Amino acid sequence: MRALPALITALALAAGTAACSAAAEDTPDGSGDTPAAPNSSSGSGSGAGGVQQIATGIDVPWGLAFRPGGDALVAERDSGRILRLAPGGQPEPVYEVPGVAAQGEGGLLGLAVNDDWVYAYFTAADDNRIVRFRLTGNAEPEVIFDGIAKAGNHNGGRIAFGPDGMLYVGTGDAGDTGTSQNASSPNGKILRLTPDGDPAPGNPTAGSPVYSLGHRNVQGLAWDDRDRLFATEFGQNDLDEINLIEPGKNYGWPDVEGEGDTDGGRFTNPLVTWSTSEASPSGLAISGNTLYAAALRGERLWTVPIEGDGLGEPRALLEGEYGRIRTAEVAPDGSLWVTTSNTDGRGDVRDGDDRILRLTPDE
Structure with a gap:
C-alpha cells in the first residue's frame, strides 16, 4: 500500500478550534439530492494541492469500503x-x-467488504445489527449479529476486516454508560467476529464477541503495518481519543475520560487526546507511518505520525475548508478518500454537499 507522507507537507494547516455544542443531538435535515457527477478539478481552496472532488450531492455519507476491483461503496x-x-x-x-x-445518529452506518460479500452495520427498529449480502441476485440480507442497543446517539457503527480475516465492530454505549463496563453487553465495546458473525476464536473470553471494553462511542478502526489496531473514540465534555487496542484491555469509560487511571492500573490510557471542539474523531485510516483521523466538530483531517510504539504530534489538514469530515479510507491505488458530513443535521450545508474528496501525495 502506498504511503501518503507528502500530504502532511502539502496540505498541513495550523490547528484551530470550532465551536459546537457537545450535547446536541443529530436532527437530520432529510436532504435527498441526487448524487452528482464527479468533478475532476484539483485544489482545496487554500492553495493546497493534491485534493480532488470526485462526487457531490450525497445524502449523509457514512460508511465507505472498496471492492477488489477498485470501485467504492458508499x-x-x-x-x-x-x-x-x-x-x-x-x-x-x-x-x-x-x-x-x-x-x-442512527441509520445505515459502517460498510465492509469480504470477497463478494458486503457487510453493513445499521440501526433497525429495535436494535443496531450487522447484515451481509451480495450485490447480485437481489437476495435478502442475512443478519449475522444483532442485539446491539440503539439510541438517538452513541450507536457506534464502524466495521472493518482485520489482517486476521476477522470482522471488528465498534459499538457505542447507546446513552447507557453502564453497558461499557458490562462484559455481557455488546455495547461500549470493540467486538471481534468471524465472517459468519460468531465470536472469533482467540477472543479474550472464549465464546464472547468482546475484544475490548470501556468505550463510549467507537467511530474508527484501522491497522498499521505491524497489524496493530487503533481506534478513535468520542469523548463527552472534555477529551476525544485515539487508542491502541489490545485484546481484553479496558479503556475506562465511564470512569475515565481521556487519561487518568483511577483504579490502580485497571484502565488503559489513550495515546492521543484532543479537546472535543477540535476533533470529534470519526473515521480512521493508516497509510505507511501516518494515521489519518476525520474530525466532525473540528472540521479538519488530523494526521498523526506513528513513531515506534507510540504516536507523534498531530497536525491538521483541510481545517474549515469542507466542513465536517466523517470518514477516511485508503483506496487500492494508495490515495486517501474522505467524506464530508454537513447534511447530517449538525453541519452548515454548502452547495454540493455532501461530497467525497480524494487526496493524493505530490508527485
Whole structure:
C-alpha cells in the first residue's frame, strides 16, 4: 500500500478550534439530492494541492469500503442506500438495505467488504445489527449479529476486516454508560467476529464477541503495518481519543475520560487526546507511518505520525475548508478518500454537499 507522507507537507494547516455544542443531538435535515457527477478539478481552496472532488450531492455519507476491483461503496445514513462509485465514474445506487430506521445518529452506518460479500452495520427498529449480502441476485440480507442497543446517539457503527480475516465492530454505549463496563453487553465495546458473525476464536473470553471494553462511542478502526489496531473514540465534555487496542484491555469509560487511571492500573490510557471542539474523531485510516483521523466538530483531517510504539504530534489538514469530515479510507491505488458530513443535521450545508474528496501525495 502506498504511503501518503507528502500530504502532511502539502496540505498541513495550523490547528484551530470550532465551536459546537457537545450535547446536541443529530436532527437530520432529510436532504435527498441526487448524487452528482464527479468533478475532476484539483485544489482545496487554500492553495493546497493534491485534493480532488470526485462526487457531490450525497445524502449523509457514512460508511465507505472498496471492492477488489477498485470501485467504492458508499452508505447513505438516512436513505439506507448504497452507492457504487467507480474510478472516473458517477455515483450509482446499487442496493438499499431494508429495515433501516434512521433517527438521530442512527441509520445505515459502517460498510465492509469480504470477497463478494458486503457487510453493513445499521440501526433497525429495535436494535443496531450487522447484515451481509451480495450485490447480485437481489437476495435478502442475512443478519449475522444483532442485539446491539440503539439510541438517538452513541450507536457506534464502524466495521472493518482485520489482517486476521476477522470482522471488528465498534459499538457505542447507546446513552447507557453502564453497558461499557458490562462484559455481557455488546455495547461500549470493540467486538471481534468471524465472517459468519460468531465470536472469533482467540477472543479474550472464549465464546464472547468482546475484544475490548470501556468505550463510549467507537467511530474508527484501522491497522498499521505491524497489524496493530487503533481506534478513535468520542469523548463527552472534555477529551476525544485515539487508542491502541489490545485484546481484553479496558479503556475506562465511564470512569475515565481521556487519561487518568483511577483504579490502580485497571484502565488503559489513550495515546492521543484532543479537546472535543477540535476533533470529534470519526473515521480512521493508516497509510505507511501516518494515521489519518476525520474530525466532525473540528472540521479538519488530523494526521498523526506513528513513531515506534507510540504516536507523534498531530497536525491538521483541510481545517474549515469542507466542513465536517466523517470518514477516511485508503483506496487500492494508495490515495486517501474522505467524506464530508454537513447534511447530517449538525453541519452548515454548502452547495454540493455532501461530497467525497480524494487526496493524493505530490508527485
